[in-house]
Amino acid sequence: KIIIATGRKPRKLGVKGEDKYTTKGISYCAVCDGSLYKNKKLLIVGGSDGAFEAAKYLNKLTDNITILYRREIKAKKYLQDEVKNKVTIKKGEVLEFSKEDEKLMVRTSDDTLTVDGVFIYIGQIPNASFVKDLGILDDFGYVKVDSHFESDIKGIYAIGDAIKKDFYQIVIAMGEAAECALQIVRGNSGE
Numbered sequence: 675k676i677i678i679a680t681g682r683k684p685r686k687l688g689v690k691g692e693d694k695y696t697t698k699g700i701s702y703c704a705v706c707d708g709s710l711y712k713n714k715k716l717l718i719v720g721g722s723d724g725a726f727e728a729a730k731y732l733n734k735l736t737d738n739i740t741i742l743y744r745r746e747i748k749a750k751k752y753l754q755d756e757v758k759n760k761v762t763i764k765k766g767e768v769l770e771f772s773k774e775d776e777k778l779m780v781r782t783s784d785d786t787l788t789v790d791g792v793f794i795y796i797g798q799i800p801n802a803s804f805v806k807d808l809g810i811l812d813d814f815g816y817v818k819v820d821s822h823f824e825s826d827i828k829g830i831y832a833i834g835d836a837i838k839k840d841f842y843q844i845v846i847a848m849g850e851a852a853e854c855a856l857q858i859v860r861g862n863s864g865e
Contacts, residue, residue: 675858678817678825678832679851680801682842687719687794691771699778700771700792704728708735711791717742717780718761719768720795726753728793733760740789742766742782802836812838823854831858 684702686692692700701707704718704727712735718725721743729739730753739761747754747763757763766782771792773779780787800815810825810832812818817825817832824831833854834847 676830677823677851677854677858678802678805678830678836679834679847680804680836681847682798682800682835684794685797685799687768687796689768689770692794695771695773695778695792699773699790700794702794704731704793707791707793708732711736714738714790715788716740717778717787717789717792718795719743719792720797721745721747721749722795722797723749723753724797725749725793725795726757728795729757729761732793733757740764740787742768742787798835798842800836802832805830814838822857823850824857 708731711732714736715738716732716736718728718732718739718741721741725741725743726749729741732739737760741761741763743763743765744767766784768780768782770781771778772781777788777790778792780789780792802811802815802817805811805817808827810817810827810830816838817836819825819832819837823833831854833850835842
């Protein structure tokens with residue numbers, strides 16, 4: 675039996691300075707790193723549900739947040755409504771990151787923003803491309819599984835962030851790991 679538990683990684687902007695300042699002002703997880711930026715000036719990059727959920731969460735820590743989206747806002751209307759009077763929302767594209775006097779300088783298509791931290795929310799990429807030739811991935815690169823975490827190939831299972839679901843948290847992935855292992859030990863499969 676094989677259990678794929680390879681997780682996923684944040685999609686990057688791919689602009690100058692992004693790699694250099696990741697963990698030094700740039701983050702991809704508001705819940706993980708938000709507490710480092712209490713009462714600070716923040717920029718969230720993206721127009722997704724994740725970006726607006728991050729804004730909602732970070733707004734409990736600071737009231738100086740800007741959301742910068744590139745093409746269109748794709749976040750659900752209720753999320754937009756929850757943050758629209760609490761954050762600045764503007765259209766633009768990040769071109770480069772640099773630092774000046776411990777502040778992050780974000781050059782955009784319109785101007786340069788000076789902030790304490792940046793949270794990038796432009797999507798996630800599952801770390802499952804190594805099994806793409808097996809035909810068990812969905813259109814987004816996640817492993818397709820049944821209710822017992824088994825893929826279309828008998829004996830190959832997947833859990834955690836390698837599968838599509840509503841919530842991506844380590845505690846959920848750990849629960850899936852335990853349940854999957856117990857299903858295998860008991861000899862249960864999706865049949």
